[in-house]
Amino acid sequence: xxxxxxxxxxxxxxxxxxxxxxxxxxxxxxxxxxxxxxxxxxxxxxxxxxxxxxxxxxxxxxxxxxxxxxxxxxxxxxxxxxxxxxxxxxxxxxxxxxxxxxxxxxxxxxxxxxxxxxxxxxxxxxxxxxxxxxxxxxxxxxxxxxxxxxxxxxxxxxxxxxxxxxxxxxxxxxxxxxxxxxxxxxxxxxxxxxxxxxxxxxxxxxxxxxxxxxxxxxxxxxxxxxxxxxxxxxxxxxxxxxxxxxxxxxxxxxxxxxxxxxxxxxxxxxxxxxxxxxxxxxxxxxxxxxxxxxxxxxxxxxxxxxxxxxxxxxxxxxxxxxxxxxxxxxxxxxxxxxxxxxxxxxxxxxxxxxxxxxxxxxxx
Amino acid sequence: xxxxxxxxxxxxxxxxxxxxxxxxxxxxxxxxxxxxxxxxxxxxxxxxxxxxxxxxxxxxxxxxxxxxxxxxxxxxxxxxxxxxxxxxxxxxxxxxxxxxxxxxxxxxxxxxxxxxxxxxxxxxxxxxxxxxxxxxxxxxxxxxxxxxxxxxxxxxxxxxxxxxxxxxxxxxxxxxxxxxxxxxxxxxxxxxxxxxxxxxxxxxxxxxxxxxxxxxxxxxxxxxxxxxxxxxxxxxxxxxxxxxxxxxxxxxxxxxxxxxxxxxxxxxxxxxxxxxxxxxxxxxxxxxxxxxxxxxxxxxxxxxxxxxxxxxxxxxxxxxx
Numbered sequence: 001x002x003x004x005x006x007x008x009x010x011x012x013x014x015x016x017x018x019x020x021x022x023x024x025x026x027x028x029x030x031x032x033x034x035x036x037x038x039x040x041x042x043x044x045x046x047x048x049x050x051x052x053x054x055x056x057x058x059x060x061x062x063x064x065x066x067x068x069x070x071x072x073x074x075x076x077x078x079x080x081x082x083x084x085x086x087x088x089x090x091x092x093x094x095x096x097x098x099x100x101x102x103x104x105x106x107x108x109x110x111x112x113x114x115x116x117x118x119x120x121x122x123x124x125x126x127x128x129x130x131x132x133x134x135x136x137x138x139x140x141x142x143x144x145x146x147x148x149x150x151x152x153x154x155x156x157x158x159x160x161x162x163x164x165x166x167x168x169x170x171x172x173x174x175x176x177x178x179x180x181x182x183x184x185x186x187x188x189x190x191x192x193x194x195x196x197x198x199x200x201x202x203x204x205x206x207x208x209x210x211x212x213x214x215x216x217x218x219x220x221x222x223x224x225x226x227x228x229x230x231x232x233x234x235x236x237x238x239x240x241x242x243x244x245x246x247x248x249x250x251x252x253x254x255x256x257x258x259x260x261x262x263x264x265x266x267x268x269x270x271x272x273x274x275x276x277x278x279x280x281x282x283x284x285x286x287x288x289x290x291x292x293x294x295x296x297x298x299x300x301x302x303x304x305x306x307x308x309x310x311x312x313x314x315x316x317x318x319x320x321x322x323x324x325x326x327x328x329x330x331x332x333x334x335x336x337x338x339x340x341x342x343x344x345x346x347x348x349x350x351x352x353x354x355x356x357x358x359x360x361x362x363x364x
Numbered sequence: 365x366x367x368x369x370x371x372x373x374x375x376x377x378x379x380x381x382x383x384x385x386x387x388x389x390x391x392x393x394x395x396x397x398x399x400x401x402x403x404x405x406x407x408x409x410x411x412x413x414x415x416x417x418x419x420x421x422x423x424x425x426x427x428x429x430x431x432x433x434x435x436x437x438x439x440x441x442x443x444x445x446x447x448x449x450x451x452x453x454x455x456x457x458x459x460x461x462x463x464x465x466x467x468x469x470x471x472x473x474x475x476x477x478x479x480x481x482x483x484x485x486x487x488x489x490x491x492x493x494x495x496x497x498x499x500x501x502x503x504x505x506x507x508x509x510x511x512x513x514x515x516x517x518x519x520x521x522x523x524x525x526x527x528x529x530x531x532x533x534x535x536x537x538x539x540x541x542x543x544x545x546x547x548x549x550x551x552x553x554x555x556x557x558x559x560x561x562x563x564x565x566x567x568x569x570x571x572x573x574x575x576x577x578x579x580x581x582x583x584x585x586x587x588x589x590x591x592x593x594x595x596x597x598x599x600x601x602x603x604x605x606x607x608x609x610x611x612x613x614x615x616x617x618x619x620x621x622x623x624x625x626x627x628x629x630x631x632x633x634x635x636x637x638x639x640x641x642x643x644x645x646x647x648x649x650x651x652x653x654x655x656x657x658x659x660x661x662x663x664x665x666x667x668x669x670x671x672x673x674x675x676x677x678x679x680x681x682x683x684x685x
Contacts, residue, residue, distance in 0.1 A: 028468075032475040080455055128661075138664035139673070141455050142611060145402065145604055146657040146664075153654035161648065289459060326474045326481060331467030335460050343446035343457035350450075 004356035014294055014301075016348050017340035025333045034325055046318025047311045055185060055200015056317070059272065060284075061310030062202070065209035066264035067288025068306050069216050070257045072297040076220055077253035078233040083129060083144025084261040085285025086151030087122040091262025092269040093158060094121030096276035099176040100163075110180040114270050115208065115263055122262015123255040125151060130254030134247040140254070148285070159278055173276040182271045203271035209306075212260060213299040219256075220299075229253050261285060290334050293342040309334070371511050373632050378520060379590060380635075381628025382527045383408065383582045387606035388613070388620045389527075389534050390578035396538065396615060397571030398551035398676040399447055402458035403439065404579055405603025406465030411436040411583025413469035416483040416594035417476060419490040425588050428490065432587075433580030439465065440576025448568050451680030462603075470596050483587075483594040492521035492589040521589040523581060530578070534617040547571055551674035554681040564681050582606075608660035615674065627656045 026036040047053045067084045074081035081087075094117035104110035129143035156171070163173040182203045186196045220226040232239040232249040240246060268280050287309055294308070295301025316330035340348070387404045394401040411432035419428030439461050446457040470481035477483055497518035504514040538544035546567055550557045554564045586602075587594045605627050612626075613619035634652035 028471065032471060080453075082455075082459065132661070132665050136664075136666050138661075138666070141402070142607070143661055143664055146608065146661050149601060149604065149657045150654045150661075153650040153657075156653075157648055157650040160650075286459070286463070289456070293456070324474070324478075326470055328467040328470040328474075328481070331463050332471060333467075335463035335467055338456060338463065339442075339446070339460035343452040343454075343460055344450055346450040346452055 021336035043315025047314035052197035055202040056314040057310040058202040060313040063284040064306035068291030068302040070261035071292035074257040086148035087261035090125040091118035091122040091265035095265040119259035123259040126258025134250040201272040205267040217299040376632040385624040386582035390575040394575035403461035406462035407436040407579035408583040410465040411580040412587035415584035416587035432584035436580030437576040
């Protein structure tokens, strides 16, 4: 017998966790002498009140969709991929190489090529930790953390010594060619007579992220491989007994995870910056952890959580612009969300389970 | 490279190894008791901010140190609550603590000091001053041994000596006391400890508290001794290098010291020389930055000895009824 109904597990617990995080965030805002209601108003108008705000919200959400899906896929195999940041950095390198050295005739082909490049580089960066976990039992969390730092050093070296155009002081690659420019939502929606802000960076890779959501859903719940990944995540001995190879599942789940994290680069590197800069990922790899936890590792949940964090990011930027609240408020909110939906899950779950048990006894 | 340069590089090695060593020993207590802690970075950062802030306001570095330790202990308590009491995921809790510290320190710094997320620079009373050994001045002239004594060993802040004395102390506590035996046992087989009538929860909280104490000292050292004041994200990955050193040392105190000195040396060299020429081949500075992490991965991979963590590490203990 289930301890509580499924809807409580899927909807109620994340909602209560979120409310707890929101209450604490409000207390933090009060603590630094600002008005939380005013702050929320500012964030809503700044992030959702105009197509410009929406453009930024969706741009950030695109990043978080990719990294959130990456963490979620790994979670299904009970792997904690904390290396999304490094994988996304390497994905950026893949995109830059594809865009700089191949003369693409049209952006659609370039996007295909860049997606493949980004996914390959991201997956390659996840491959070593995955192999070490599968074959040598090295803890994937520690190795992926180490690979984040190594990725930063590699990118630094490549940008300063190899990709930097001659005569430039800036540690960044050359600008990509005009032909690989991805259409923004403004350019995509104009033919349909919908006016969308010209300045906002949201672009066609948002649609790519939505497709990725659907593909991940199909993969996890509608294919044999997805079944094997979930089976392995629930019980390793059980999966082994059923003839599922641990090594195979760890490798495949991590490669998919790394590939998804890498694909984020089609948005921030190709769609927005149009060149590779240092620290282009801006911590999006870590936000993926919060997004996956909040979305309960389900693509639809990840989608909702990514939009929420996109809103928080754009809203936070607006707050920093108009009030004395620094952007780091978002980091605090992110920490609280990870804390309540991840680490303190039982704090919410245990009393609820008791409550539902008591209710059921009352009926019987 | 002359003798004096070597002494200077080694001198800065000791300074840079100190925060690593303190954080590494902190992690050692926690992980030996079966609580993984990837939140060392966050605890150090919180301690760095609160020590610098209190030292700046009160003018007393000792009050600062206490405030830093208190901040770090508070985060340790949170980690304990999540991972011991509520049996949550220790790794996720650590991630949350790192972000909480990264965000809150800047938020509070901006609110209190309005200097773009930093504290005011600390002056004399607000910083740990160097401790000079007896006769350091007069012995400086003695060849070889003189500079080693007066430059290398003497003239560090008190916290440096605390850190290095903590190594034998940790060894003694862990391997020569009853508390240490129980602490190690709780990381290997908590059920056995429970059967013996010793509280698993109590021991783990004690270990997490010691971890908080040492991280607090590490953070305070960063902000009030190594540098003069807090700046945003000033730990700069040191908590993770300490974690790497802990694995590199295979969770043993003396080895932890050597690992931290090695990683401190790498930082000192990277700080002093930008690119190193080695027989016509140039080692880029980025390789030096990445080396601690690469070494740790190699060790973890088991190609050079095998790093086996405490057996019950990362798993919440559920008492059977």
